[in-house]
Amino acid sequence: MTNPLSAADPRVRAGIGSGLRIGVLALQGDFREHLRAVEASGATGIGVRRPAELDGLDGLIIPGGESTAIDKLARAFELADPLRKHIAEGLPVYGSCAGMILLAHDIADPATDLAGNPQQTFGGLDITVRRNAFGRQRESFETDLDFRGLDFSATENGVAPVHAVFIRGPWVERVGPGVEVLAQVEPADPAHASHAADLQGTARIVAVRSGQLLATSFHPEVTGEKRVHELFIRMIRGEA
Numbered sequence: 001m002t003n004p005l006s007a008a009d010p011r012v013r014a015g016i017g018s019g020l021r022i023g024v025l026a027l028q029g030d031f032r033e034h035l036r037a038v039e040a041s042g043a044t045g046i047g048v049r050r051p052a053e054l055d056g057l058d059g060l061i062i063p064g065g066e067s068t069a070i071d072k073l074a075r076a077f078e079l080a081d082p083l084r085k086h087i088a089e090g091l092p093v094y095g096s097c098a099g100m101i102l103l104a105h106d107i108a109d110p111a112t113d114l115a116g117n118p119q120q121t122f123g124g125l126d127i128t129v130r131r132n133a134f135g136r137q138r139e140s141f142e143t144d145l146d147f148r149g150l151d152f153s154a155t156e157n158g159v160a161p162v163h164a165v166f167i168r169g170p171w172v173e174r175v176g177p178g179v180e181v182l183a184q185v186e187p188a189d190p191a192h193a194s195h196a197a198d199l200q201g202t203a204r205i206v207a208v209r210s211g212q213l214l215a216t217s218f219h220p221e222v223t224g225e226k227r228v229h230e231l232f233i234r235m236i237r238g239e240a
């Protein structure tokens with residue numbers, strides 16, 4: 001439980017991320033949008049392409065994009081193993097979409113390369129994800145979600161509505177012990193269908209947290225939604 005910052009708190013005036021160094025893995029995908037969101041919070045945003053750039057970070061964001069490409073590039077740039085080490089040592093990490101896939105322990109349907117080797121992840125989050133899960137016909141859609149822990153004015157883990165944009169996003173098929181579910185897409189009531197996802201009547205998990213790791217299937221960085229990055233910053237600060 002956290003207390004909302006009072007208006008007198010210098011962090012409110014300076015931006016809640018002020019004084020933090022937050023890296024964004026900048027190999028492929030929409031890292032520029034995340035860097036913008038980080039800078040908007042008052043933190044210093046650092047594009048990470050080399051292992052040495054992981055040192056001294058307060059947190060790291062793995063952006064949306066293509067998880068197979070980010071995996072290959074991370075290995076080619078010799079970032080994958082140092083990143084696994086930092087995650088194991090407790091570096092706070094937020095992954096959106098492809099970033100969620102890269103934080104997952106398991107992929108239900110991993111892509112394989114030409115030699116038949118399955119794509120790899122950095123891991124850290126005890127979840128199984130399914131890629132491109134929301135149906136072939138209309139893989140991208142928008143919907144409103146109830147997101148736990150975003151209403152910082154509430155005393156207990158306040159739920160707040162979030163407008164979420166999904167772009168060929170994954171869903172979470174399994175959560176291990178200690179993984180908290182923060183948001184799900186509910187099957188649309190056909191009378192009030194607000195999204196095109198074919199959920200076959202089953203709610204699907206699209207946001208999770210475990211310790212210092214946060215992941216969403218959707219992209220707050222493209223809608224100007226600041227509260228998910230704010231939650232991540234509060235996690236870094238030990239306030240959420």
Ligand SMILES: NC(=O)CC[C@H](N)C(=O)O
Nearest residue numbers: 064065066067097098168
């Ligand atoms: N917008 C995204 O990040 C899409 C993720 C992509 N479908 C993947 O498997 O990596």
